[in-house]
Amino acid sequence: MSAGGPASELIMFIVAIIVAGSVAGTLAYVTNEIAGGIRVRGESLADNLKSDVAIINDPENIPVSGTDPGPYNYTFYIKNVGKERITFSSDALQVFIDGNVIPPSNLTFTDVNNNPISSLDLYEVGKIVVTTTLSSGSHKLVVVLENGKVRSFVFRIL
Amino acid sequence: MFPMGFSVSASAVILFTSILLVASNLYLAWENSYVQIKDAEEDWYDLKIFRMNTRLNLTSYSYVVGADHYNLTLTVENKGNTLNPNYWTGIYDGNYVALSNTATADDNVELLSSVEYLLPSENIPIKVASIPLNTHQHTLWVFVENGCGLGVKWHYNGSIVIVDGTSWICPTEVS
Numbered sequence: 285m286s287a288g289g290p291a292s293e294l295i296m297f298i299v300a301i302i303v304a305g306s307v308a309g310t311l312a313y314v315t316n317e318i319a320g321g322i323r324v325r326g327e328s329l330a331d332n333l334k335s336d337v338a339i340i341n342d343p344e345n346i347p348v349s350g351t352d353p354g355p356y357n358y359t360f361y362i363k364n365v366g367k368e369r370i371t372f373s374s375d376a377l378q379v380f381i382d383g384n385v386i387p388p389s390n391l392t393f394t395d396v397n398n399n400p401i402s403s404l405d406l407y408e409v410g411k412i413v414v415t416t417t418l419s420s421g422s423h424k425l426v427v428v429l430e431n432g433k434v435r436s437f438v439f440r441i442l
Numbered sequence: 443m444f445p446m447g448f449s450v451s452a453s454a455v456i457l458f459t460s461i462l463l464v465a466s467n468l469y470l471a472w473e474n475s476y477v478q479i480k481d482a483e484e485d486w487y488d489l490k491i492f493r494m495n496t497r498l499n500l501t502s503y504s505y506v507v508g509a510d511h512y513n514l515t516l517t518v519e520n521k522g523n524t525l526n527p528n529y530w531t532g533i534y535d536g537n538y539v540a541l542s543n544t545a546t547a548d549d550n551v552e553l554l555s556s557v558e559y560l561l562p563s564e565n566i567p568i569k570v571a572s573i574p575l576n577t578h579q580h581t582l583w584v585f586v587e588n589g590c591g592l593g594v595k596w597h598y599n600g601s602i603v604i605v606d607g608t609s610w611i612c613p614t615e616v617s
Contacts, residue, residue: 326475338589345536
């Protein structure tokens with residue numbers, strides 16, 4: 285047998301191992317990405333199913349403050365009725381009235397004692413104070429949570 | 443030194459091990475997500491069923507008229523599943539009120555019982571105190587822990603207190 289025989293076999297072996305290793309490494313990387321995606325999607329879906337809020341205002345008597353000609357501060361009460369704490373801030377919640385988004389600068393998130401808060405515990409009630417001007421008549425408030433859950437509330441301004 | 447068969451076997455072992463690891467990794471991720479979502483789904487169904495089986499009814503009311511105000515006591519009956527009054531919330535004439543009778547005296551509305559659980563068909567009295575003696579209509583909403591609420595409207599007509607009506611609401615999904 286010539287001297288080149290074992291060397292070429294060694295080269296073939298190394299190449300085979302490198303190719304197999306590369307395929308295995310790529311497979312592991314892709315799989316980790318997919319597994320991570322499955323986990324994230326699962327957590328997101330579970331979070332969506334577990335979180336829920338209720339808008340608990342009296343639809344005919346929305347607390348309002350401010351002086352003419354406005355804008356006025358309208359207070360809406362949000363109760364966490366889900367199974368998880370929810371983020372309660374303008375970064376996480378979007379508020380719409382009659383289809384128009386309320387800018388974060390016109391929203392104030394507090395607890396019922398007017399202390400600023402950033403989350404709502406289970407069964408806790410928080411206040412969203414919306415600074416805007418609403419005409420007399422019926423309006424629709426829509427609150428969108430961080431996970432996309434939507435709650436709406438039709439109320440009347442006298 | 444290394445026969446070709448050995449290279450093939452070694453590569454096959456690496457690939458086979460890698461496929462096994464990949465499969466187990468994917469299975470674990472799927473299994474965890476499945477359990478998590480099933481658990482959340484169960485909570486979601488529980489909440490829906492809880493809301494469908496939740497109902498409060500106003501069974502009676504009484505009042506005491508003073509010189510410049512009156513006190514009203516509403517007796518509410520649990521017509522559904524067991525409820526926990528510690529997690530109830532009141533909205534009186536549009537404003538938040540703490541219903542718990544152990545809460546600080548921040549308002550004139552309180553539960554006249556400190557039961558931890560309100561069993562089906564049990565009653566709980568709710569007192570609204572110091573209502574100005576005029577003919578204005580007042581509204582009290584009592585929201586239970588799952589977001590459903592009983593609304594009661596009443597007014598004083600100059601001689602007696604009259605309950606004008608009750609309402610019942612529950613949150614619903616919006617897509």
